[in-house]
Amino acid sequence: MAEFSSNDIDQMHHLYRINLINSCSGYKSANLIGTKDNFGTSNVAVFSSITHLGSNPALLGFFLRPTTVVRNTYDNIRSTGTYTINHIYEDILEEAHHTSAKYDSQISEFDVTSLEEEYKDDFFAPFVKGSPIQMAMSYVEEYPIKVNNTILLIGKIEKLYVPDGLLDKDGFINLSKGKVATINGLDGYAVPELKKRLEYQRPKPEFAIPND
Amino acid sequence: MAEFSSNDIDQMHHLYRINLINSCSGYKSANLIGTKDNFGTSNVAVFSSITHLGSNPALLGFFLRPTTVVRNTYDNIRSTGTYTINHIYEDILEEAHHTSAKYDSQISEFDVTSLEEEYKDDFFAPFVKGSPIQMAMSYVEEYPIKVNNTILLIGKIEKLYVPDGLLDKDGFINLSKGKVATINGLDGYAVPELKKRLEYQRPKPEFAIPND
Numbered sequence: 299m300a301e302f303s304s305n306d307i308d309q310m311h312h313l314y315r316i317n318l319i320n321s322c323s324g325y326k327s328a329n330l331i332g333t334k335d336n337f338g339t340s341n342v343a344v345f346s347s348i349t350h351l352g353s354n355p356a357l358l359g360f361f362l363r364p365t366t367v368v369r370n371t372y373d374n375i376r377s378t379g380t381y382t383i384n385h386i387y388e389d390i391l392e393e394a395h396h397t398s399a400k401y402d403s404q405i406s407e408f409d410v411t412s413l414e415e416e417y418k419d420d421f422f423a424p425f426v427k428g429s430p431i432q433m434a435m436s437y438v439e440e441y442p443i444k445v446n447n448t449i450l451l452i453g454k455i456e457k458l459y460v461p462d463g464l465l466d467k468d469g470f471i472n473l474s475k476g477k478v479a480t481i482n483g484l485d486g487y488a489v490p491e492l493k494k495r496l497e498y499q500r501p502k503p504e505f506a507i508p509n510d
Numbered sequence: 511m512a513e514f515s516s517n518d519i520d521q522m523h524h525l526y527r528i529n530l531i532n533s534c535s536g537y538k539s540a541n542l543i544g545t546k547d548n549f550g551t552s553n554v555a556v557f558s559s560i561t562h563l564g565s566n567p568a569l570l571g572f573f574l575r576p577t578t579v580v581r582n583t584y585d586n587i588r589s590t591g592t593y594t595i596n597h598i599y600e601d602i603l604e605e606a607h608h609t610s611a612k613y614d615s616q617i618s619e620f621d622v623t624s625l626e627e628e629y630k631d632d633f634f635a636p637f638v639k640g641s642p643i644q645m646a647m648s649y650v651e652e653y654p655i656k657v658n659n660t661i662l663l664i665g666k667i668e669k670l671y672v673p674d675g676l677l678d679k680d681g682f683i684n685l686s687k688g689k690v691a692t693i694n695g696l697d698g699y700a701v702p703e704l705k706k707r708l709e710y711q712r713p714k715p716e717f718a719i720p721n722d
Binding site for chain 1: 514524525528529540559566597607610617655656667669673683685690694699706708711712
């Protein structure tokens with residue numbers, strides 16, 4: 299068993315640390331965020347921090363570091379109020395991962411990869427063509443995170459596109475039927491098979507709260 | 511292709527909505543958060559929103575709704591400043607999922623499930639015995655999220671325990687070697703197999719920024 303204290307983590311080689319800490323939280327969502335600036339240059343970038351915040355209203359959040367390559371994404375969202383979230387799936391793993399490379403803001407990742415932009419329903423930001431789950435998002439609010447100068451950006455789902463074959467009768471989206479990927483760490487990809495759905499849990503009768 | 515507008519989402523049956531919106535963001539981390547109150551009652555609860563915030567310092571965040579069952583977790587973290595994060599793995603899927611049932615705060619989920627609490631290195635909060643990745647966490651800060659009254663709670667990794675067999679030479683933790691689970695929606699579980707690690711990406715030469 300390897301044990302790392304807070305002090306060990308502070309002092310380890312930075313490449314070892316980013317691999318270790320990026321993979322210790324568990325599996326992450328694997329998404330491409332599509333944006334476009336007001337001059338017409340589109341942008342698409344891989345994100346692994348998109349997280350469910352609530353269903354009613356339907357809100358998703360993600361974290362970004364304004365000082366890195368993802369700055370284009372942030373700037374475009376703030377100046378246009380719109381973005382798209384598109385799931386990474388088996389066929390586009392390499393091309394999606396390549397969007398993490400640092401390109402000049404005037405170069406669209408759609409031009410340097412085989413990823414194709416798609417526009418629908420007059421939405422301003424580009425979707426990633428072929429992505430099994432696509433969402434049109436509008437900016438809601440953001441929170442500067444003091445402890446490490448990241449930003450939590452929160453958006454609302456304006457439109458959600460899901461192939462019929464992935465939808466169960468109760469609204470559950472079966473991600474494995476869409477070959478949706480998940481990320482382990484910075485660079486590990488898996489395409490899970492759904493094992494099982496478990497039932498809604500109630501307390502065991504002998505421990506239940508009276509009148510619950 | 512099914513299409514859901516913001517208005518459709520607002521008006522759909524609430525059970526359909528929570529299934530749909532909880533599964534549309536992609537795969538989620540599958541963790542058990544362990545806490546203990548100042549009177550000695552322990553608590554363990556499943557969370558699927560634990561997200562990497564940064565490696566230096568090593569920070570993880572998660573979202574909670576203070577008005578639901580997870581209130582015990584929040585109260586215990588605030589009153590003691592400590593908690594643990596433990597990965598859910600194949601052998602404990604059902605028991606881990608059962609911690610989502612609503613028990614009275616004086617009942618420990620360790621007493622009503624086969625999950626066992628473990629104490630090490632004098633850390634106050636309980637770990638989940640057998641969990642392949644365990645982390646001792648300290649409370650750092652929190653942000654009330656105005657738009658839906660959730661809370662983002664941020665903690666620092668004080669100690670990280672990982673079996674040697676899961677650790678690659680560069681610090682990467684191979685989650686699939688630990689049979690670590692991921693969550694699809696509210697109740698779908700998968701135990702992914704790592705497909706591949708991809709290399710660090712640099713711009714293609716013909717599009718690279720000069721002097722980059």
